[in-house]
Amino acid sequence: MSFKSIKTTLIALAGLFIFTASQAQEIQRRRGPQVVSPEIAGDNSVTFRLYSEDAKSVKVNGSWMGFGENAEMTKNEEGVWSVKIDQLEPSMYHYNFILDGVSILDPRNPQAMRDGTRYANTLLIPGETSEVFQVNDVPHGTIEKVWYDSPTLKLNRRMYVYTPPGYASSKEKYPVLYLLHGGGGDEDAWTSLGRANYILDNLIAEGKAKPMIVVMTNGNPNQKAAITETEPEPTNAAFAMASDQFPVSLVNDVVPYIESHFRVLANSSNRAVAGLSMGCLHTQIVSLNNPEMFKYMGLFSLGLHPDDNNLKDIMKPLIAAYDKNLKTLQKNYKLFYVACGTEDFVYDGVQNLRKKLDDNNFEYIYNETGGGHTWANWRDYLTDFTPRLFK
């Protein structure tokens, strides 16, 4: 018996054999009550359910909750645990069940995503604000999972390249956005958690964003590819955060590869770089060290953190690069976009960054939102940022 779950196998078997009544009863017994979870009501309240007669406690942990919060589920006489969550705003959420202290997937919800080394279910509450990252009836771009050589990191590595609808059948050249993930993430994060390809599809279809290529790299300098592909090579977020080698490889290895293998407009007016959290650190490093390379920059949810013990060593040269190169950048850039949530733990660092920019009379767009260090914010920032590019 392979990976095929008991259920799938039973369906397959049921397709090929006739069961006796006692076999059918046995199947029903194994399955237990066929609960529905999650169930979204008309008022956008959501009921979660899990069948376990033996569990001692079951909770829900959802991305709409505060840090450390859970919702307790209660058990009925059939062994079905459930809890109803009040109305949620239309958006894309993530959640896990916590079964006897263990974080698990909702076995009745086939929609789940990996965030670094963990898996969680996704929950889409449809509505106007969540339309931009849904799969709508619009032309879709292509995602290419490309392997390239990085002499800088001494690795053959993988990245994702989004080419916009029409790319394959046209001769046109396109501008490029380099889009960088955060600590613990990898080249998969911006499409799976960030829905970047669908956001672009939808904005391009509406005429809001220009058709562009989006390059999503792996920012962990020790990793060839996402952990699903390779033998476990720990991401080591702290190491990745503290290293400036990925930004060097972006300039020396990634940009030349893209500009020689894809039909791109290879000049600074058609190059953008943006990133979240660690990717925002990398965005700053790469922009300030190469102030004539990108005319568009997107800084999502990180700033300057000179007093942070773990970032001190990488902040020092970054701040020196600001002091040395901000004037050159100022002569060349078209957009410097900074976004942060008021509840984000990096908020103060973002204010440090703003002060540095203000002190230098450096113009930037500042998008302060609610919320914290979340994919809900990063999807929104990307949706707000990309229409401003290459215009």
Next chain:
Amino acid sequence: MSFKSIKTTLIALAGLFIFTASQAQEIQRRRGPQVVSPEIAGDNSVTFRLYSEDAKSVKVNGSWMGFGENAEMTKNEEGVWSVKIDQLEPSMYHYNFILDGVSILDPRNPQAMRDGTRYANTLLIPGETSEVFQVNDVPHGTIEKVWYDSPTLKLNRRMYVYTPPGYASSKEKYPVLYLLHGGGGDEDAWTSLGRANYILDNLIAEGKAKPMIVVMTNGNPNQKAAITETEPEPTNAAFAMASDQFPVSLVNDVVPYIESHFRVLANSSNRAVAGLSMGCLHTQIVSLNNPEMFKYMGLFSLGLHPDDNNLKDIMKPLIAAYDKNLKTLQKNYKLFYVACGTEDFVYDGVQNLRKKLDDNNFEYIYNETGGGHTWANWRDYLTDFTPRLFK
């Protein structure tokens, strides 16, 4: 708080703030003992561990076990459940824990895969026989996630296209293998569970297989794309099995798209089609109804099942197509490859198929292996099949 798990968030926070001693203790309490799971010993025995003080029972269900078998885990005084599994042959396996009756992922193993609507952890036991589906230091092809129009199914749909190493930088034209998944699967299955891209990378690097394009479609005629992309649209394996619409769309929509958008050798000598289970049914339908279209066919783990209640309606026209077109196929084909495991529940149907071929003096290669209806077999069949193509 978004999808970031408590642990990831704590690491991120730890990177930016200094904790007090009591906060550090709270973090440790939440985490519990830091167990290692799975732990592969030198003799290829494997120990699985899960921390749960409250669980009533924990088991392991692995793809190396027989149907319905589980291994019971036992709890130590720290609340850590564990079981040691005897030596496993080098291969890629899948497993789940069953915690108080609920199938869950091993929270300490970041390597997991989706099989249709379920998730399971992967376990790679390295060795000579598993090398062919590992990410080795060889040139890697590209996977493109492409959306195409299917007028037949009235859907804009997604498929995966593997282009071999060197495709992007050469002007060469390539042969094409159309590779079809089984019931419950989708366009993601052959790369995630089947490791098809790495199998091809490795066989091409060794000079065993010719560089080729591999097209992996979604065989569920009601689905636009895998369930991770879209709102839940039930795959409906039974419906997909009973429909001949996907094979029609393969011929009318997919092949023309590939031959006009990729650099391919567009003739029957350079077209192959293969599939597992439901994909094997589709392979037979498409080959027998279009006997001059493909010169190479791979039939993995399905045969002729005229007496099966659920397949009766689709078997009747298929058997009629054999009777009508096998002679035409016989004049044109180069390879008809049939593979099945002796423990597979479709074994008898495969023998029906062999009888049909033998009765018509139709030559074919028959690869009978051990094992059942498993990805372990399908990876092996693909590894055995692709070196025989386009030669």
